[in-house]
Amino acid sequence: MKAELAKVYAHADVEQKWYRVWSEAGYFQPFRPEAEPFSMVIPPPNVTGSLHMGHALNNTLQDILCRYKRMDGYNVLWVPGTDHAGIATQNVVERQLAQRGLTRAQLGRERFIEQVWAWRAEAGSAILHQLRALGVSCDWSRERFTMDEKLSRAVREAFVTLWNDGLLYRAQRLINWCPRCKTALADIEVVHEEVDGHLWHLRYPLWDDPQAGVVVATTRPETMLGDTAVAVHPQDERYQRLVGKEVRLPIVGRRIPIIADPFVDRAFGTGALKITPGHDFNDFDIGEKHGLKKISIFDDEARIAPEGFKGEGGESDWLRRYAAKDRFAARELVVQELAAAGLLEKVTPHRHALGRCYRCQTVVEPYLTPQWFVRVKPLAGPAIEAVRDGRIRIVPEGWANSYFAWMGDIKDWCVSRQIWWGHQIPAWYCRGCNAACLAGDAHGAFIPAKAKPVVRHEPPARCPECGGAEFVQDPDVLDTWFSSALWPFSTLGWPEKSADLATFYPTSVLVTGFDILFFWVARMIMMGLKFMGDVPFRTVYIHALVRDQEGQKMSKSKGNVIDPLAVMARYGTDAFRFTLAAMAALGRDIKLAEDRIAGYQSFINKLWNATRFVLMNSGNVERLGDDSLSSLRAEKLNLADRWILSRLARAVRATRGALDSYRFNDMAHELYQFTWHEYCDWYIEMSKLSLSGALGDSAAKTARVLRAVLREIVLLLHPIAPFVTEEIWQALRGEGAEIKDAPSAKASVMVQPYPEEDPGWIDEEAEAKIGFMSEVVRAIRNLRSEIGLPPAAEVKVVLSGSDEELGLLREQEPYLGALARLSAVEYGGEPPKSALTAVVGSTEIYLPLAGTVDLDGEAARLAREVDKIAAELERVRRKLSNREFLAKAKPQVVAKEQEKSQELEEKLTALHRSLEKIRELQAPV
């Protein structure tokens, strides 16, 4: 036996020690090739990231599942890794360069990418080390990064296959452009936000009658420079005669037609709509329909670009005033000039949605550029089907609705990005064939959409068309989420037919937050079905967001961020994990307050002290032998033993049930309740009598029950609180125990079998008897506390009631005496002259006191109790006399009510007796 354990659990010493031991002994790797697999892939955090509450929750839940399944005999694999996070990472490195006064353009593509790799090597996997502090049992030997050579190969394979299958195309389209990141974004990468803006009413004079004109309303006056038409509704009487005429575009002088299109809302603004096909999605569609020119008025930073106006009115000198002005400056100038020309009719306040870049919050600009698109519709169908037919289960189910809604009207996915950090698109253009297109092969310029790409894994040696050998690779890289979409199988070795893929795909569960349901989950499903022919995971568990205690999203700018590492250092990782699990109710956000964590730290400490008690009274396993539950079958168990074992059996059932249905909070609460309020509060207290010989039963037997139950608690808790449970487990095993063996040697708590429900231990009789006794104890404690009796003072009680109940209590008198601190118990005797009274079941309890009792107060208290019970009884009786209730309710419900009725009657009778006795005593006054 080692030196006595400290009174307070010192988490800091314990955590690092065990994590290293587990890791070195190979416990994190799959080690049961013959068993059923259970696999997960981590949602890869950004390499740039550092651990925040969202990661902590996400990975705690995953680890709970993994540890549970590992203990339960599965062949468990949890693949860790990181995401290269294209735009986000590039932004971080660019900021660092900026501090040294450098831009990426100055460095050039190659050197810039080198910089990113260097940065990643230095700080890149910090987050994975932070995750280790959480205790996650990932298989670090299989760590992956989306830019690994093998994963990059998977990306190329996927890209080429999609191209060959006609699911990928390149086209000149209006896309969302971030003028700060200078790249295209996918639709979902634009965050819409309502803002208070203005509606400017602009007058465009008619070409052949400048005195007349048409007034259009717009939120973006600066785009008028690119207008190529004005549209009105075909049935709009106000404008019908103008259709077919032309207007003179102010400032620019362009001659543009007035067209009719039913898209126009007659009720909005003036009913006349300026059409800017180059900078508005609706206008683009209308432009396509009517064959209008699309003028791109901006450069890639959303500044007025003269090149766009060639032959479109850019010849006159107005352009000199506008060239290189950014959007907002151009807007001011347009408004100012129109006002000066008397063409600004009015300005009204207008609330509308503004799209911003999800990475840098810059207002996005619809921008006409050649981009790569994935044709998503053919992929979405099977992905919807997989969820609909249950091959993939979404938990909680509610999220399936969002999934269907989004997948149902999904648009083609723009996957090209004009940044450098990422998987460069495996497409090459033959200089010979595309000579005209590639002429302006200047730095950063787009390769026109009409250029013909050769799409393949490796650079082509010869052009299949002309035999030329000179190529230029497409400069774009792929959307980060393109590689993320392959994660469940690329990490397992795809496109190779690897053993891991055969064993662990489809993965079992994906645990993630709802914020990336569309970004990631939906796309993994589509790609998994496309490339693997099977779903990427069988269950998706979607957890909530962690917010601060006011319900605000945690963010650095608000300064309300709680740092998980600081929390772990302060309260212990187990307490932190327990808190997260306890608060992870299905479908609700988590508002995290620090005192909750402190509360669960107390729980961990309570468990620790229960262990100290058990060890002090039992010694180690070598001395006592088998400490398994089943070994207790041979023991002569007393009522308390049977009770705790019965309660334990129920706790096991509840815990497993909760885990199997992803109800982590139920699991945590169940174990908290059982450990603290049943095992510690009652069983340990009762066991003290046996241990001291007061009951005449075996102290050694009691020690073994104490140990066996604690052992089960530790096993049940291990998935939530891995560190303290290992520390306790080893302490229970005794001196010399060390984990240095392979997992199969089962030295660690990590690989013990998870407790299984054994209905054989359920003991209704013991539960009823101890339950009754404990209620009596509580009632007596209540009476004692009412008169401020010191806990140390022992008193006598007189009990009066049915033979059956008194028998029960007599049987448990030692417990009664010890737990309620009684000097003596008298059964059925004449109640004392002056006493406090209470009723439990049909038993009257009298706590005699020498003349200090406030009889009036007591009478009033009892009268209140009588009223309450009487009212309750009345309700039950009414129910029971209702014929419809008797006819329609389930028999068990009726039986229950009848039982209740009887109990209430008995209690009421007893209460009346007590009350009468008090009244008798009052009478002489």
Place this chain on the structure above:
RNA sequence: GGUCGCAUAGCUCAGCUGGUUAGAGCGCUUGCCUCACAUGCAAGAGGCCGUAGGUUCGAGUCCUACUGCGACCACCA
């Protein structure tokens, strides 16, 4: 504009398929350093389960409307 979710004790929340006296943690009040634990022990106060209807023998639990929050989606200038 569309869709979805939430409103239960002072605070944060459980309450899964309708049927015990509606629970927990924290906080609060009172008394205790009782030989595992003061990160503790014991006792207690505190709730017309958002409002109004409806379904049902029976509703915190199902339906409808309303009110108040919140989230997601959306190209109406």
